[in-house]
Amino acid sequence: TSIPTINDEYYKQIFVLTQERLQVLLDNFKNKIDIVVIDEAQSISDEIRGMILQDCLDKISIQNPDAKYVFLAPGAEGFNDLADIIGIDTIHVEKTNLSPVVQNKIIIKVDPAKENNLQLSLLDNSNILSIGELTSTRGFANENTRLAAVALELGKDEGSLVYGTGAANAEDVAKQIASGLPLLENDSDLKELSKFIKKHVHKDYSLANLVLRGVGYHYGKMPSLLRETLEKNFTNNKLKFLVCTTTLFQGVNLPAKNVFIDTPTRGNRGEALDPASLWNFAGRAGRLGYAFSGNVYLIDYDDWETKPLDSKIDFKITSSFKKVINEDFDTVISRLDKNNHLGVSQYSNVDAAAGLLISRAAKGDLHNFLERSFRTIPDKSKLEIIEDATYSSLESLNIPHNILTLNWTVDPFGQERLYNRFIQKIKDGKIDELIPRHPSGNVYTNYVGVFSRINKYILNHNTSKFSNYLTAMALNWMRGKSLPEIISLSIAKKKEKNSTRPVNVDRAVREVFDFVEDNLRFKYVQLGKAYIDLLRQALIVNNQAEKAEEIYDFPLSLELGVSSIAGQVFIELGLSRISASYLENIIPNSNPTISTAKEWLRNNDYDSLNLPLTIYSELEDKGLL
Template identity: 45%
Template sequence: MSTFAHDLSTRLAGHTSFWDYLGQLQGAGAARTLAKPLSDAPTLELEKLHKLLYCASVFAQTEKDELKRLAQTIVLNTLLLHEDGELRERSLDVLTELGNFPGLSHAERTYGVGDQSLLGRINRKVAQALNTVPINGLPVALTDYQKQVWDSLPTSRALAISAPTSAGKSYVVIEHLCQQAERHSKFAAVYIAPTRALLSEVHQKIQLRLNNRDDIRVSTVPSLDPLQRTCQIFVLTQERLQVLLSIWNGAFDVVVVDEAQNLSDQARGMILQDCLQTVISRRSTTQLVLLAPGATGLLEVVRAIGVEALRPEFTGVSPVLQNRIIVGKVKGRPKEMRLQLLRGPNERVEIGNLVSTLGLDNKSTRLAAAALELGCGGGSLAYETGPREAEKTALQLMNELRRRHPNPQDKSLLDLSAFIRQHIHPEYQLAAMVVHGVAYHYGRMPSLLREAIESSFKQPQAGLQYLVCTTTLAQGINLPARNVFIDTPKRGRGVNLDPALLWNFAGRAGRLSQDVVGNVFLVDYDEWDSRPLDEFVPFEVTSAITTTLSEQFDRVIEAVQGDMPAVRPWDGEVTQIRACAGLLIAKAAAGLSESFLAAVLPAERLTSKLEIMEAAVAAAQRIGLPASLLHANWTIDPYGLRRLYNRLLEKIDAGDLDEILPMNPREAPEGLYQSIFMRILREVDQQQGKFGALVAGLALQWMRGVPYPVILKYWVKRARAAEERKAQEAAKTGSRSKKPKTVDALIREAFDLIEEVVRFRFVQLGKAYRDLLIFALQEKGLQHRVPEVYDFALALELGVSTETGTAFVELGLSRIAASALEDLFPDSSMTAAEARQALRTLDVTANELSPVIVAELDRLGLRELAAE
């Protein structure tokens, strides 16, 4: 690109007056986006605006992200403020030069085309045509960045795609994946998502995109295809991928890692890195695609997994304008707030003061008050530090909206409320909230409930208007909004958020192709103990294995030698140490210590390489389990695995095989899983007590596909009985009994136990138990009993235990929908293909399915042939 344009841009941006004019424009544009007009909003003279538009036209011709961002800021604010045809046309020309065609199309639909000349029209059409590619058979105009990524995908063996949240990264990657599957008779790919929420979203997109290709398997289930199709795309978490790699020796053509910054995420980052290393080692031509919202350090990390060259496709330019607006209460004026546009450290633009209809003196309700005053012009996300806090803020919002409109009649929200009462719990307060357009959202919610909330929030009209979220939303879920509200840089119990994570959450402001602007309102920003949003902070990606060996070397060595720290689920550091030690021992058992340590050992510990190798080899020899078994289960204490294996051998030798053999939970005798769970905890984690029995009771209901209302009713009843016993004991001693927990608190407690213990910890422990039992049966000459060993770890993960239920989950349906649907068909052994066909002919009206379940079927394209 022109050196002249770059040099001129540097001179223009070096003038103080440029920044003064830009500040006035930004302030005026931000004021225009507010739901309520300001009497003292900033203005900008027309002459100054023309000068800024000239600067924008020059900046757009450079290659620097910062200059392009400035150009886009100028023209988008101009579009917000002015209806003049000439100004609009100049702005649209710059958007064309920038290659922001989704923004251009939205601007033309919303603001008009301007005073367009024939030459201008031709130039725009030609530029747009150059960026247009076939997406699912239809022409779609991409942004310059998307087009750049699109062109790189077919030719790059390893690609790092890093861009702001709203840049449309996954959109083009998913299309690339689907087109590759369509073009080849033999193809295997995996899309790795860090959370079940993102996994579900991606699976829905791929499933719908390939809906007419029954010959291509699309699955979230880590299992072999019973139909033996030669084309398959898996959408898995790293834990599910670890399971798949342990039972399947095949190779992938393409591997996509979404939210690749999670390579730094303690034990889960280790799992991800180890899975990628295994995948790359199986085929040298496997394409690796890493997606991140803005990250550094990816090249160094992928070298540790065997990838030397990584093509970077980075941009810092978001295709939408994102205003960071500081909201502060004016002292001495209980209903007045001061609004400032944050442009950088110590750089602010006054927008003006807004007189609120609500009092702002109560700090604990100020986030809700600000959202009600400033967020009523479009969908609004509010950040909260945890699930309980999210529920509290959502309740504040509902109370005010209910006071204003006591009898709302949005049918979609009434249907959502009815679904929650029917399929979650009749007393769950969320059912009352959603009627008033308010909900909360956190990761441990049932997937269909979470997706139903997201779908309602995405509706262009009506639906949910306010959504209070935790950091789960920062893990890549596509849920943009016009407004985002944040009043703290903390998470959980006062722990500082990674600034990059906060930027990722803030990036939800602004909807590509639906808007040109989004606002991030920073409530009481000057009272925060840090200023993480003053300037952009990228994720610094490091190997979680390398970091652990650097920071916890002595404790890792102690763990390798047998002194494993006690399990504390809330202590990520302990989990990290245990996992790192297990991985080192597994690599030693496979004879891979030297090459593995050469890739992951931090520089300051290179002299300790021999010490680590000797300790790990000695440990593997003492443990004496097969290398394949240790590698498939290295997140579990390997010494604990040996203790459990010894106990299983004792039970087999004593003739007690039936006591240790897991069965289908629908057929299991009373007490079988209670004893299995307690045995696992006692031998692996050396935990005594009845916690295993408590979890087993919940897990049995979960595996059997028991609906949430039944599970939660049981859980609430059990908790109430325990509270009553404690109250009686307190009365006898004259002490004060604890206040009973609310139904919502008990439901949240059950969700936590299901997601964190049943569906995570015991899935890992259950898989290890099954692997050890199969090995023990083989060692004892009882191979004929191996087929009887039920895969209860998979049932724990999915929440279903029939082949039909599993088939519904493989098609992308949530556990709630799968559980409801499997009761409608007399065949409990349908394959995924048979299940798909059954759904295509399902009469949803006659079967009285909830509109929310019907909507899920529609999102997945599973009932387009339904006869009703």
């Protein structure tokens, strides 16, 4: 769940959450955590999110040295880094390289002189064995459409995953594939899916039409219910093709008969993919209980700059924090110096590492944290340099140390600037304008002020234009406005700027998805949490504790996309924002508890409610009916 409730009446509780939510939980949870299960454990290597995970695991191990850990990672090595983090000597590893299904890696080559022919070869480790030629009525000479053409030729009868280098590329490839397929007019499930997309994303979103031909596209910043619905329709063989980005490389157990890949790169700049990630994606071909064999088609593999699928490559588990310290030691030391934080805050991995060091110094356990993180470091003098620089940095910060332990992913020097601004405004008697209010009502000016202060003092960069746009988007999002409404407003703004040029709806939808996920649900959740923690502290030290009670927890509403109690309760039950927003408008109780919401869901007459099928299916999948 996104917002786990700590219930003291329960003898035991199980929390299923992200590392960001675990971080918040640990700040408020006083009991010991006994068992920790980490799926996709290689994500400890993932930049700032990896550092958050390490920080959480370290806190749990300090709180309960006897805690048990289970780490799950596909084809990974390097578990000793995890052992260091949780303070044990070794981790018992159970590993198998045996696959319960046969996976055929097939190289596809096209001779421009014979454009209707595909040359097929089997890749067995680095050995290439010729299979033969396939002749088609279709031509394959055009490199821009070759991936779609090959997928149509070889994958149209069974579920096929097709790799797209990014969201826009996935859309383009999906459109090319769909153009070669008939309309499935009599499929009621696909009609319902199309209707759902039009109603809950946008009526002109191309995906709504593509699914009617059995084709979908999938990328990480889509709303969760949309992603899950696409995955479900693919698993049920309603969608024959799903074009996906690297988001599907891990986490989602989505088997396919065929996987099509035409490049070992990602994004517009052709950034090289981690070979282990590519192997993980190729592993989607064939799954026990789904298909006894699977085909991985490697298009133009001979022309790839690297040959990552010649031999199996495992994920290398490496602490992101440890990697940054080892590779960017001098830069980390530099970023611990207050004088190097005068420009616009970019908050990189190096800044996050510096912030984590300062937070541990503020907590008083920096030395032990470094000893645990670098148990095998050959040059211990480096740790002494880090300690000296960190404590010097801490002493330069005029801010209560307890605050620095809460929000280390936010620039501590920016936090100091904002805290000092709060102190000044409180002394000037301007407390009310600092306090974020509930998003309902006339609060636009209030939130322009909140976001402007965050941008100006924490980020060292503020433009009224962006703060105004951010406020409008944030309020619509927190109020539970539907995506079609938010997207339509964005499109209207684009038309205002250029009334003669037609708006690309797919691009507008992507931009809204990006803004929601990158800014509203991530960046400004972290910044917003720092804002309210700093404001609460500033009010308390100025004998205004009663005013601190008025602070609205807007970062939670930003993360969830709802601000009503009913909406938050439905999300706590594990439902998507789309379902929660729909249900909060029909439950005759604006202040339900978890138990009363469950009871209402289970005792309803769903024929009379006329719920959209997709929302009904989510309730069914979550066991809430």
